[in-house]
Amino acid sequence: MSSREEAQKWKQDGNSAYSKKQFDQAIKCYNQAIELDAAEITYYTNLAAVYFEKKDYPKCVETCDKAIDVGRENRADFKLIAKALARKGNAQRKAGNLQEAKIAYEKALTEHRTPDYRTALSEIER
Numbered sequence: 001m002s003s004r005e006e007a008q009k010w011k012q013d014g015n016s017a018y019s020k021k022q023f024d025q026a027i028k029c030y031n032q033a034i035e036l037d038a039a040e041i042t043y044y045t046n047l048a049a050v051y052f053e054k055k056d057y058p059k060c061v062e063t064c065d066k067a068i069d070v071g072r073e074n075r076a077d078f079k080l081i082a083k084a085l086a087r088k089g090n091a092q093r094k095a096g097n098l099q100e101a102k103i104a105y106e107k108a109l110t111e112h113r114t115p116d117y118r119t120a121l122s123e124i125e126r
Helices: 003-019 023-036 041-053 057-073 078-094 098-111 115-125
Strands: none
Touching (some): 003 041, 023 041, 041 078, 078 098, 098 115
């Protein structure tokens, strides 16, 4: 099994743990996937989702920033980068950092225009 295939297996285990709300287990799995295949943006965005669910917004934002860097370095699909930016915006919003949330949503929209990102930005602007 290649390290990429093994990383995918860890991701699936992480997704399974996440769906059962076993967040600490999910974190372990996603970190293991990242160790095996550090160029895959999805592992970081999934990890950020766990931190969001745990209400660890600073860690979520930090992980989203890492996802964005990894995504850009490895020419990830712009939709995945937009997703990381929007998740960062959601975390900033929950943490009460509305200006940072607005910036993140605006950047998400420049990557990929979706009604969800537009709505999130409109809500912040209000």
